[in-house]
Amino acid sequence: MEKSGQPTVFGTRVEPHTVIIARGNDVRHFTVRPWIAAALGSALSALAVGYLLATSYLVLRDDLIGAQTARQARLQQAYEDRISALRAQVDRITSRQLLDQQLVDTKVSELLKRQAQLTSRHGRLEPLLERADTLEDTPSPAQPDARPEIRAGLNDGLPAQVLAFAGATPAVERLNEIWPLHMRGTETPSAADKADRLFATIGKSLQKIEGEQLARIDSLTESAYQTADAIAQAFEAADLPSMDDDFGKSDIGGPLIALDNPSQFDAKMRELDDSLDRLDKMKNTARRLPIANPAPGRSVSSTFGVRRDPLIGTPALHSGMDFRAPQGSPARVTAPGTVVRAGWNGGYGRMVEIDHGNGFSTRYGHLSRIDVKEGQKVSRGDAIGQVGSTGRSTGPHLHYEVRYKGEALNPLRFLKLGKQVGQYL
Incomplete structure (x- = not known):
């Protein structure tokens, strides 16, 4: 056998391992070199690791698949819960808007009703x-x-x-x-x-x-x-x-x-x-009522009641009031009514009598001229004639009477009443 150049360790020669196989007359030998042993060890290790991994996978596969399925189920459940929560929130917002709409419409109806009222x-x-x-x-x-x-x-x-x-x-x-x-x-x-x-x-x-x-x-x-x-x-x-x-x-x-x-x-x-x-x-x-003044601004020369007669000097009843006024001054109506007399009337001379209804009447005597006719309607303040001295008179003046159902009343009471209530009329 040839000598092979083997490395030495600290001056010592290392011989390779030799495997001898004998069978009958046949003898065989193999030299096992280090790299071959390393390769065989690596291969065996790889096979062992692969076998262990395959065995672990086969054993743990069901557990891994179950865990993955459970994780996906949890994610899906969380997603569905989120969707449900969002849907409920949308429903609440929609319901609130509907309630607000109804509330607004109700209050608008109430306001419109109050406006109509x-x-x-x-x-x-x-x-x-x-x-x-x-x-x-x-x-x-x-x-x-x-x-x-x-x-x-x-x-x-x-x-x-x-x-x-x-x-x-x-x-x-x-x-x-x-x-x-x-x-x-x-x-x-x-x-x-x-x-x-x-x-x-x-x-x-x-x-x-x-x-x-x-x-x-x-x-x-x-x-x-x-x-x-x-x-x-x-x-x-x-x-x-x-x-x-x-x-x-x-x-x-x-x-x-x-x-x-x-x-x-x-x-x-x-x-x-x-x-x-x-x-x-x-x-x-x-x-x-005859409460106006028949001769506005004129003074009273003789009042109502018993007085000495100006012609014969004996006591006599004066049935009206005399207003001192110049000849031709207007005599004015003291209340609305109808002329019932307009002409000569004994001691009154030219006289106008006006019926005011409800039993009241007024007389205007000693006129120099009469400007109305019997049956004529007159209003308060109308001029019915001019002041004079006709009839039983001693000078120009207006004789004014107020009568109720034919009985003479004191005109001063009506004139005072006119001053009191005139501001309200």
Whole structure:
């Protein structure tokens, strides 16, 4: 055998391993070199590791597959839970928007209903205000006239913000459009909050208009009662005969307080209507009475009652009042009526007698000229003739009489009454 050059370790020669195989007469030998042993060891190690890995995979495969399946199931469950939560949130938001929409629509309907009620009240109140304008030409200084402000407030109706709700856009969009900029903060309020604040402001405005209505009605009612009472007290102080047969027979009264109280506004409207009826009746009564001055600005030369007769000097009843006035001065009617006499009448000279109804009549004597005819309708202040000195007279003057059912009354009582109630007529 040939010697092979083997490496030496620290001067020692290392011989390769030799494997000898003998079988019968055959003998074989193999030399095992180090690299061959290393290769065989590596191969065996690889086979062993592969076998172990394959065995581990086969043993643990079901566990790995189960763990992966469980992880995927957990992810899917979490995803479905998230979707469900988002869906529930969307449903809540949608429900809230629907509730806000219903709330807004409900409040808009209430405001429109209140506006319609105010408009209806305005329609009922306007005739009474016009009637009060006619009966109260000059408002009292203590109670200034507030009718123009009430009419303006009623005609304005609801603010433009409310009218915007009548459109077809959704409630939330409408609120965002009409929500005032100065009321918007860093946090955007919900539609319901916006509606509550906006409707509260509008409700206060409508409540203010209603309060002004009721306050003005109370003011007009009190003024009408006070004026009617003042005229009635003047009548009572003048001790005049009644013009109406039923005047004073129903001496009852008191403030109106409805038992069921269906509507404060309706009750006050009825009370105002009653007060205006009473005032109208008192004014008409006063206007029919001869309370004006037949010779304005002229002095009285002789009063009513017993006096010394100017012609014969004996005591005699003077049935009227004499007004000193120049020849040709106008004699004026003291109340509306109808001329029943217009001509010569004994000691009266040229005389005009006017029937004022309800038993009252007036006479104008010693006229120099008569400018009316019998049956003619005359109004207060009309000139029915000129002052003169005809008949039983000592000089130019106007003889004026007031009679009730033919009986002469003191004209001074009527003149004083006219000064007292003239400011109310």
